[in-house]
Structures are given as C-alpha cells and as structure tokens.
Amino acid sequence: MTIGVIGTGNMGTLLIESFIRSKAIQPSEFVITNRTLSKAESLSKKYEGIQVVPSAKSVFKEAKTIFICVKPLSIYPLLKEANDVIEHNHLVISITSPIRVEQLESSLPCPAARVIPSIVNQTLSGSTLLTFGERCTEEVKTSLTQLLQSISNPIEIEEEITRVSSDLSSCGPAFLSYLFERMISAAVSTTEITEEKATQLLTDMVIGVGKLFEEKTYTLDTLKKKVMVKGGVTGVGIQILEDELGEVFEHLFKATQMKFVEDHKEVDPQYSIKPSS
Template identity: 50%
Template sequence: MNVGILGTGNMGKIIIEALIESGAISPSNLNITNRTLNKAREVQLQYEKVNLLDTNKDVIQNSDIIFICVKPHDIYGILQENRALFSRDKCLVSITSPISVEQLQTVVDCSCARAIPSITNRALSGVSLLTFGESCSEKWRQTISDLLNKISRPVEIEEKITRVSSDIVSCGPAFFSYLTQRFINAAVKETEINNETATILASEMLIGLGDLLKKEIYTLPTLQEKVCVKGGITGVGISAMEKELGNVFEELIKATHDKYKKDREETQSQFGL
C-alpha cells in the first residue's frame, strides 16, 4: 500500500515521522509533496527512500490512501482541482477539524475519513480522533484504524464533539505545556531555584504523572486525594489555584469554539454544506 501526504508542515511531518519510525509504513511506500518543495525536501533528507513528488496530482495518482495536511481553506481548491483522480478504490483522509467528512464526500467519490492527530503521536503515544464518512468502505476503516493504532490510540468520535475532543487531544499538549511553563516561571521568580532545575523537576513530574495514569494506578480524582492531605501544603496550593484560575478553562473552550465556528462558516461557503 502506498501512502500519500499532501503538505509537510508541522502535523504532516509528525505523521510522516511517526508512521515511518513505528514501522507502520516503509519510506519507499510514502509519497510526499508540499506547496514549497524545499520543505518537503527536508523530510526526504531525513528519510532518503521517501518519494518526493512535484505536485499534488503526482502524489494522488501514485497513492492508495492520501492524507491531506494543509490549511482548512486550501483543501477545497485541492480537491476540486484533482477530483477526477480520487477514484473509488482510493481513500482520502483529512486531518483538520473544521471540515467534515460529509463535506469531503460532496467533492470526491472515494472513501473519506478524518483523522485528527496529536503532537503526542510523535512519541507513538496519545490519541488520534477518527470519523468515517458513509462512503468509507469497511476495508478502509480497518486499514486506517490499523495504521493509526501503530502511532496512537485511535478513538472514533461523533461530529458534534469534534472541536472539544480536538481541544483535549490536539491542542491540550500546548495548553498544558503553557501552564507548566508558567508554573516553572513562578517557581524561579518566587524562590531560589534556577530555571534548569525547575524545568527538569517539572518535566519528570509530568512523565511520572503520565505513567501513573497509563498504568491505571490512580485516576485523576484519586491522585489528588492521595497527594492532598487535609490541612497540608498541597491543599493550600489547590485552594490558591481554585481562587485564581476562576473560569479560565470555560473561557478557553468558548474561545476555541468561537474560532471553530468562524472556520466552519468559511468552509461551508466553499463546500456549500
């Protein structure tokens, strides 16, 4: 099976690296291109046997499954320009949340799916979010699930929870990296610890926390109960967080959904759906 990647930006490159390094696909079975070919050439320098092709048309023609990893407003034009090349035996996979599989199906006749990745997939970990179109054959559903299972835990979701699921899975690492950096900065500012030491401690704490959850030793609520002794230091810290954080996460969800709504309106004007 030949896999095509249209777009080698941040997420496109992460998918390429994860699929190759997990052994899910061989570099020689991977066809890539990018609007700026030099960016795709950087990937080929990393994996010499990857096939760097000149155009989207070349990648689509020579691939069985095509991951489209470009900005949402660019997808419609690419599909319209190459719609005849998406024959029924092929599969198109979009990685962007504002475009639904139903929209994809209005333009091309092949099997369609959406697979929203996470930067954590680069470590062959975390979740990838799957939504299949009605036109997606059982063969392709299984193939996509098997591919993504090599680099993540695939979770099938309904369209109505796409944005919030993506907030948690795809945006979440950036959100919690920001919070962790603020935690480190505050520790450095308010105490005598240096940035390097605080960063090591915080990073190892997060890794350990992940291991506790992965091994199902504790749930998030029980973990808090175990650490937060009544009248202790952790409890005082939690109280300070409750006071200062307020509705920050509610506002975060509102902000991402407002942006999602605007993006959806733009894609709806393109797809007519």
Template identity: 50%
Template sequence: MNIGIIGTGNMGTILTEAFIESKAVNPSSITITNRTIEKAFNIKKNHPELEVTKQLTGAVTNKDFIFVCVKPLDIYPLLKELSPLLTEQQTIVIITSPVHPEQLQDIVPCQTARLIPSITNRALSGASLLTFGSSCSVATKTALRQLASCISTPVEIHHSITRAASDIVSCGPAFISFLVQKMIEAAVEETDISKEEATTLSEDMLVGLGRLIEKRVYTLPTLQDKVCVKGGVTGEGIKALEAGVQDMFHRLFQNTHEKFDEDLEAVAHQYPPSVFTDDRRN
C-alpha cells in the same frame, strides 16, 4: 499500503515521521509533497527511502490513503484539482476540524475520512480522533483504524464533539505546556530555584505523571487525593489554584468554539449543500 501526504507542515511532518518510526508503513511506500518543496526534502534527509514529488499526481496516483494536511480554506480548491485523479478505491483523509468528511463526497469520487492527530502521536502515544464519511467501506475503516493505532489510540467521535475533543487531544498539550511554564516562572520568581532546575524537575514530573496514568496506577482524582494529604502543603497550593482557575477553562472552551464557528462559516460557502449539519450543541 501506499500513502500520500500533501503538506509537510507541523502535523504533516509528525504523521510522516510517526508512520515511519512505528514501522506502520515502509518509507518507500510514502510519497510526500509540499508547496515549498524544500520542506519535504528536509524530511527525506532523515529518511532517504521516502519519496518526494513536486507534482500532486505523484502523491495521489496508486495511493491507498492520501492525507491532506493543509489549511481548511485550501482543502476545497486542492480537492477540485485532485478529483480527476482519484478512484473509488482510494481514501482522502483530512486532518482539520472545520471540514467534515461528508462535505467532501460531492467533490471527489473516492472515500473520505478525517483523522485529527496530536503532537503526542510523534512519540507514538496519545489519542487521535477519527470520523468516517458514509462512503467509507468496512475494509477502509478497518485499515485506517489499524494505521492510526500504530501511532496513537484512535477514538472514533461524532461530529457534535469535534471541537471539544480536539481541544483536549490536539490543543491540550499546548495548554498544559503553557500552564507548566507559568508554574516554572512563578517558582523562579518566588524562590531561589533556577529556571533550568525548575524546568528539568517539571519535565521529569510530567513524564512520571504520564506513566502513572498510562499504567492505570491512579486516575486523575485519586492521584490528587493521594498527594493532597489533609493539612499538608499540597492542600494550600490547591487552594490557590481553586481561587485562580474559577471559570478559566470555561472561557477556554468558549474561545476555541467561537474561533471554530468562524472557521465553519469561512469554509461553508465553498461546499455544496449537504445532508451534514453542524449540530454539536443540540
């Protein structure tokens, strides 16, 4: 399998390194490129067999999957440029939520799909979100699922839940990290514990929590019940959380969906009218 990766920002880099570390793809079978080419060469320093090209053609020609890891508004002009180079056997894989694979099929002659990754995939863990365009063959779907399964647990989703699923899978680690940092700050301000001690304990707690969930020892509700003994200290802490959280997460999803709507509107004018419609609220 030969792979091209266009764009080596955060997610492009994560995909590149995860594919290599998982041995899903031989480094010599991966070609990467970036507008600022030095960023691509920085990745090559750790993976000498990796191919770096300054020309888009090098990341496209003879590639089975071409991962397009650029901003939503940059996808359309990029694919217009790439279109003459693509064949029906190849597959363009986008990684951003506002653009649906179906919208790309009037632009490129190849198959189209979307894989929304998570930063957790860098540890060959967590979920990734898959959506296939109607042009994808059974063989292509199988191959992309297998590739994604090397670095994650791939979940095929309907476009109606794209934003909510992405909020949980892709944005979720940042949300949880923010909350834990707030807990650390409060612990330091309210007690004698140092920031270093609180941080180390919190990180170890998160690792242990993840392993409990991974091994299916507990579900989230049963874990809470197990720790929250009646009349104990944990219960008093839960009371504070219940009073503080209120509609916080409702507002979180409202905010992300408002931004998603803006992004959808921004990219919509770039693409021809399509049978694809955004019916996530229907």
C-alpha cells in the same frame, strides 16, 4: 501499502516520521509532495526510499490512501485541481477539524475520513480523533483504525464534539505547556529557585505523572487524594486553585468554540454541503 501525503509541514512530517518509527509503513511506501518542494525533498534525504512527486495530482496517481495535511482553506482548491485523477477507490483523509467528512465526500467520488492528530503522536502515544464519512466501508474503517493504532489510540468522535475533543487532544499539549511555563515563572518570581532548576523539576514530574497514568496506577482523582495528605501543604495549594482558577477553562472552551464557528464561516462557502450546527 502505498500512502500519499500532501503537505509536509508540522503534521505531515510528524505523521510520516511516526509511521516510519512505528514500522507500520516503510519509507519506500510513501509518496509525498509539498507546495515548497524542497521541504518534501529534505524528508526523502532523511528517509531513503520516500518518493517525492511535484504535485497533489501526482500523489493521487501514485497512491490510493492519501493524508491531506494542509491548512483548511487550501483543501478544496487542491481537490479540484486533482479532480480528474481521483477515483472511487481512493481514500482521502483530512487532518483538520473545521471541514466535515460529508463536506469532503460531497466534493469527491471516493470515501473520506478525518483524522486529527496530536503532537504527542510523535512518541507513538496519545489519541488520534477519527471520523468516517458515510462512504467508508467496514474494511476501510478497520484498516485505517489499525494503521492509526501503530502511532496512537484512535478514538472515534461525532462531529458535535469535534472542537472540544481537538482542544483536549491536539491543542492540549500547548495549553499545558503554557500552564507549566506560568508555574515555573511564578516559582522563580516568588522564591529563590532558578528557572533552570524549576524547569528540571517540573519536567521530571510531568514525565513521571504521565507514566503513572500509563501504568494505570491512579486516576486523576486517586492521584490527587494520595498526594493531598490530610492537613498537609498540597491541600493549601489545591484550595488556592479552587478559589482562584475561576471559570478559566469554561471561557477557554467557549472561545475555541467561537473560533470554530468563524473557521466554518470561512470554509463552508467552498463546499456544497453546509453544516447543520
């Protein structure tokens, strides 16, 4: 299967490297481009066989399944530029949240899907968020789902829950990293522990917790209860979290939802179909 990738920044590179790592796609099956071409060329030096072409249009000429991994506002001009070489049997896959699949299909002669990845897909784990356009046949849905299974757990999501799903799956690793940093700096500022030791302990703990969830040993609730020995120290800490966390996560999800509305205001005028919500 030839796979095209337009844009080899963080996510384009992550998808290429993850598909190669999972052995789902061989380097020689990739046709890629990037605005700064040297970035795509350095990937082809790393993985012998990747074909680098000079433009998005050339990618559409060489591949039928194409991941577009550029920022939201760059997608429409790119599709217009390649318009005369896009055919009915292409599949266009966008990886960004503020463009709906029906908006993509409205400016294409072919099916479109949206696949929002997460940095954790680099370890061939985590979810990818999958939404199919109306033109996607069962065959297209099955083959894209199978491809994504090689690097992730593909979860089909409705448009209405796009932002919150991506907050959890794709922004989540950054949110957690921030919280872990705050835990470490508080541990260092209130006790004798060094930053190095606190970082080591927290990192080991996070990896272990991930493995427990992977093995389905515990749910979030049963794990919490197992550690919270009656009358013990964990309960004291949990009580502080309950008393002081307040509505921080409610505020977070409201803020990202507002940003999503702003993103749509920028992107929507490019497309003939406007979102209904």
